[in-house]
Amino acid sequence: MEAIRSLRVAWRQRGWSLLARALMQRMGFWLALSAGWLSYLLVVFGILVEGHSYWPRMLWGATVVALGLWLLGWVSPTLYLVVAFFVGVVNLSYGYIAHNWRVGALEYRLMTTLDSPWRERSEFIATYVVGSKFFWFLTSYVLFGVFLGVLARRQARGIPFRVRVAAGLGLLLLVGLGYWKWPLLEDYPLLRFGTAAHRVYKDYRVILTRRPRIRRLMARMPETPCPSPFTKVVFVLGESANRDFMHLYGFDMPTTPFLDSLEGKVYFKAISPVNQTLTSVPVILTPAKVDEFDRFYNEPSVLSYLRKCGYQVFWLSNQLRYSPYTSTVSSIADEADVVRFIFYELGEEYAGGYDENLMRILYPEDIVPGKRQVFFFHLLGSHFDWKQRYPPEAALISNPQNNVDHYINSIAYTDRVLERIFRYFAEQEDPFLFVYTPDHGEFVAPKEVGHAFATSYQEEYRIPLVFWASVESPRLQRLQQLVQDRIVNTETMDLVLLYLVGQREDPGLSFRPWVLSLGPPRVRNYYELPYITYQERP
Numbered sequence: 001m002e003a004i005r006s007l008r009v010a011w012r013q014r015g016w017s018l019l020a021r022a023l024m025q026r027m028g029f030w031l032a033l034s035a036g037w038l039s040y041l042l043v044v045f046g047i048l049v050e051g052h053s054y055w056p057r058m059l060w061g062a063t064v065v066a067l068g069l070w071l072l073g074w075v076s077p078t079l080y081l082v083v084a085f086f087v088g089v090v091n092l093s094y095g096y097i098a099h100n101w102r103v104g105a106l107e108y109r110l111m112t113t114l115d116s117p118w119r120e121r122s123e124f125i126a127t128y129v130v131g132s133k134f135f136w137f138l139t140s141y142v143l144f145g146v147f148l149g150v151l152a153r154r155q156a157r158g159i160p161f162r163v164r165v166a167a168g169l170g171l172l173l174l175v176g177l178g179y180w181k182w183p184l185l186e187d188y189p190l191l192r193f194g195t196a197a198h199r200v201y202k203d204y205r206v207i208l209t210r211r212p213r214i215r216r217l218m219a220r221m222p223e224t225p226c227p228s229p230f231t232k233v234v235f236v237l238g239e240s241a242n243r244d245f246m247h248l249y250g251f252d253m254p255t256t257p258f259l260d261s262l263e264g265k266v267y268f269k270a271i272s273p274v275n276q277t278l279t280s281v282p283v284i285l286t287p288a289k290v291d292e293f294d295r296f297y298n299e300p301s302v303l304s305y306l307r308k309c310g311y312q313v314f315w316l317s318n319q320l321r322y323s324p325y326t327s328t329v330s331s332i333a334d335e336a337d338v339v340r341f342i343f344y345e346l347g348e349e350y351a352g353g354y355d356e357n358l359m360r361i362l363y364p365e366d367i368v369p370g371k372r373q374v375f376f377f378h379l380l381g382s383h384f385d386w387k388q389r390y391p392p393e394a395a396l397i398s399n400p401q402n403n404v405d406h407y408i409n410s411i412a413y414t415d416r417v418l419e420r421i422f423r424y425f426a427e428q429e430d431p432f433l434f435v436y437t438p439d440h441g442e443f444v445a446p447k448e449v450g451h452a453f454a455t456s457y458q459e460e461y462r463i464p465l466v467f468w469a470s471v472e473s474p475r476l477q478r479l480q481q482l483v484q485d486r487i488v489n490t491e492t493m494d495l496v497l498l499y500l501v502g503q504r505e506d507p508g509l510s511f512r513p514w515v516l517s518l519g520p521p522r523v524r525n526y527y528e529l530p531y532i533t534y535q536e537r538p
């Protein structure tokens with residue numbers, strides 16, 4: 001009250017210039033200017049100019065953050081400077097991303113930044129940061145906001161204790177209010193960043209921590225040459241493909257003309273070790289087992305061992321790199337020499353597109369005749385939503401009536417994808433090994449569908465396992481003798497692959513009945529699980 005009265009007196013007696021001078025001697029004035037500058041201005045600019053990444057509702061968040069900063073200034077002007085700088089930098093980063101690339105899914109952006117190798121990062125900084133006028137404009141904007149805060153601090157001579165307490169209480173009240181009215185505030189850049197960072201930490205920690213550990217391990221491991229007869233290995237990792245819908249395994253519609261006609265193939269009835277991607281792919285491709293999942297975190301996958309064997313390894317994927325459902329898979333993909341995701345190679349509009357797009361990220365110059373190379377293709381296969389998994393002209397059932405029809409069509413389309421990949425390599429001179437198996441099965445009924453059920457069904461684990469070799473392979477024949485009619489558990493596919501390329505002498509096949517329902521430690525006996533269509537027995 002006293003402050004306002006003295007300002008009013010100043011205005012009445014000495015006019016504008018003196019009012020301004022009186023204002024400038026007040027900490028609250030500079031604080032308000034600095035807090036408003038740092039939390040508001042860039043958002044207003046964004047709403048006017050970068051409408052794709054800023055929305056008017058962000059002003060709610062800006063108001064709360066500005067008020068919070070102002071109150072904090074009264075608690076401690078020094079702490080204010082630190083926090084205000086942080087707010088400025090986060091708002092700057094957001095504005096910067098918005099200006100250059102549009103923000104989109106922020107956690108993917110964060111993840112890409114954290115996950116990219118140092119060399120790429122320094123190139124990025126050279127191009128987009130040091131050489132960017134907009135970056136320097138934003139930086140001076142933040143520094144000026146902080147400078148206003150420094151001016152405020154200069155005016156802060158002995159803030160009374162009761163003022164500090166009152167401001168502190170006000171701040172707490174504001175935080176409580178913000179928590180209560182969260183949906184109104186969550187779009188604000190600073191808060192969006194906060195939640196995205198939290199999500200990244202929660203969901204992608206495994207990618208971030210596993211990679212350096214595996215790199216260190218591999219650096220110490222000696223080369224292990226293997227007498228492989230195969231110059232090229234093609235491993236197609238499918239998605240949600242239940243063999244009950246494959247003609248090759250007795251389904252009554254022609255869903256697998258290519259696999260049917262493939263002469264000399266070796267194929268087995270198999271079960272996947274888990275009924276969802278995130279856990280299944282690590283068990284299939286790393287030393288992790290159904291009852292020893294933790295080995296995934298500490299041991300390299302078959303990709304690294306193949307590299308030690310003298311192979312150049314490619315990972316070509318039609319799935320998402322950064323998603324809570326595939327982060328463990330990305331961690332494995334990172335062990336390859338060349339990693340390409342359709343999403344990043346071809347653009348976001350190709351996300352969730354048809355698997356044949358994979359042939360567009362396999363470039364002719366990738367294939368070097370005579371050089372040992374392994375190509376992993378990670379399909380979207382029969383991932384729900386099935387009607388989007390195949391081009392209409394490729395439909396086996398041209399007028400699909402229900403989910404089951406769409407699922408059948410997706411299985412038939414995968415056969416066409418397999419054929420395209422196969423033909424591409426068959427045209428080359430190099431002897432090659434072709435492998436197809438999906439991550440898990442799917443249960444498909446007209447009303448209820450899916451996988452990853454907490455009480456899982458046998459159908460979620462029933463998968464195909466197909467091998468084909470362009471040259472005589474005594475080891476592949478040995479696999480066939482060992483398996484006969486038994487059901488293979490793909491939990492040791494890493495070992496089977498290393499056996500086929502001659503890196504190990506033990507075929508490593510698993511016939512165990514153990515599977516994981518959703519994830520560790522929920523170990524179940526496959527043969528005792530409930531089922532939808534029929535019960536499979538050993």
Ligand SMILES: [Zn+2]
Nearest residue numbers: 240276277439
């Ligand atoms: Zn899956």
